[in-house]
Amino acid sequence: MxxxxxxxxxxxxxxxxxxxxxxxxxxxxxxxxxxxxxxxxxxxxxxxxxxxxxxxxxxxxxxxxxxxxxxxxxxxxxxxxxxxxxxxxxxxxxxxxxxxxxxxxxxxxxxxxxxxxxxxxxxxxxxxxxxxxxxYHRIDIRSTSRHLIVRNGDHTVADSKRPVVLYESGFAPRWYVPRDDVDGAALAPGKGQTFCPYKGLASYYDIGDAKRAAWSYENAWDGVRRISGMVSFEPDEIEVLLDGVRLRMEPGQNVVSHGVDRNLDLDEARDPGT
The missing domain is CATH 2.170.150.40 (Domain of unknown function (DUF427))
Structure with missing residues (x-):
């Protein structure tokens, strides 16, 4: 960028x-x-x-x-x-x-x-x-005490003062919230999964009418193990506030999961082998 x-x-x-x-x-x-x-x-x-x-x-x-x-x-x-x-x-x-x-x-x-x-x-x-x-593809994860709130209308989906932020080469920062700070009842399993060669297999959640508004790497790969089980939220699908300021989609925040030079499916991620 x-x-x-x-x-x-x-x-x-x-x-x-x-x-x-x-x-x-x-x-x-x-x-x-x-x-x-x-x-x-x-x-x-x-x-x-x-x-x-x-x-x-x-x-x-x-x-x-x-x-x-x-x-x-x-x-x-x-x-x-x-x-x-x-x-x-x-x-x-x-x-x-x-x-x-x-x-x-x-x-x-x-x-x-x-x-x-x-x-x-x-x-x-x-x-x-x-x-x-x-x-040249690097991922850094940092702890923070900033206040992150996720809302769906009048309902608070997440409220945390201990999120972590994931910085990944070429992408906008992503904020992950511990499960204990998320209202699990607000998350309904969403359709499909995606695969990141650096983080592993992501599962998605619907929040009310917002489809795939949140995701989690339930078993993140070793290099990013800290985000395993944590939840991140899509700011164009759901209201996400960081220290009172609403987050918006930024350039580099959209991900194309299927590359132009490979038929990317989930088999490798489910059983990468040794």
Whole structure:
């Protein structure tokens, strides 16, 4: 949400590639098809980070050249592969940019794998869920004694002087309230769940006629364990006051739960494995 203090305009699109500096492995067909400490992470506008592996680090017989090719607007012609291992195969499950411009040589002789087409991705022995981990995505949780009140008309849904605030890269602050400070009778289970690769699985609540006006990570992942079971409220659906000032929706507060480069479902979050 910030801006660069430079005199001229930036190009419309900027791609950023950097060494991951972590061992990364890919599992498919019940076997490890890649095990590499030489991984390049590509950041591209409008997409999640993508890991690129050296072809030489991919197991023999894993990649089968397909006739299908596409054209990347910045990186040129892209060849696609069928991925095979054991008795399993997936068409168009990996790709390589084969006509790279000089400025993109960091990706030369490297291949990427479609996240949802693989069984799993790991950093060392821990599974990475959702997409390649973004080193620039940070979450900080802070305790506060500020007074947070949530109202539905004349009814007070929550009243707390001990909420916590969650700061997440690229998003507006979110305020979470302990369950003891929430009128549980006002929360009716809402429709659907969503999955955050950094926090886990979120369940939703309706408050009166306000649909999905609140949510909770009942079993938040280790990095954000402090918010497990706490409740946060959507300020465009319900009245939320912080120190007497009503909160409003801010840029970066809406979340798109389904990414453009993966079919994001909840299976990974329910059973991420080890």
């Amino acid at each position: 910030g801006r660069l203090l430079i005199p001229g305009p930036l190009p419309e699109r900027i791609l950023f590639a950097e060494p991951l500096r972590r061992r990364m492995r890919v599992r498919f067909g019940g076997t490890w098809i890649v095990d590499s400490e030489d991984v390049v992470l590509l950041h591209e506008p409008g997409r999640y980070p993508v890991a690129y592996f050296l072809r030489e680090d991919v197991g023999p017989g894993v990649l089968e050249q397909a006739e299908h090719t596409t054209h990347h607007r910045d990186l040129g012609r892209t060849s696609w592969f069928t991925v095979r291992a054991g008795d399993q195969s997936k068409q168009r499950a990996a790709w390589q940019h084969v006509d790279l411009p000089d400025y993109a040589e960091d990706l030369k002789d490297r291949v990427a794998f479609a996240w949802r087409a693989m069984d799993a991705f790991f950093e060392e022995d821990e599974r990475i869920v959702g997409h390649a981990a973004d080193a």
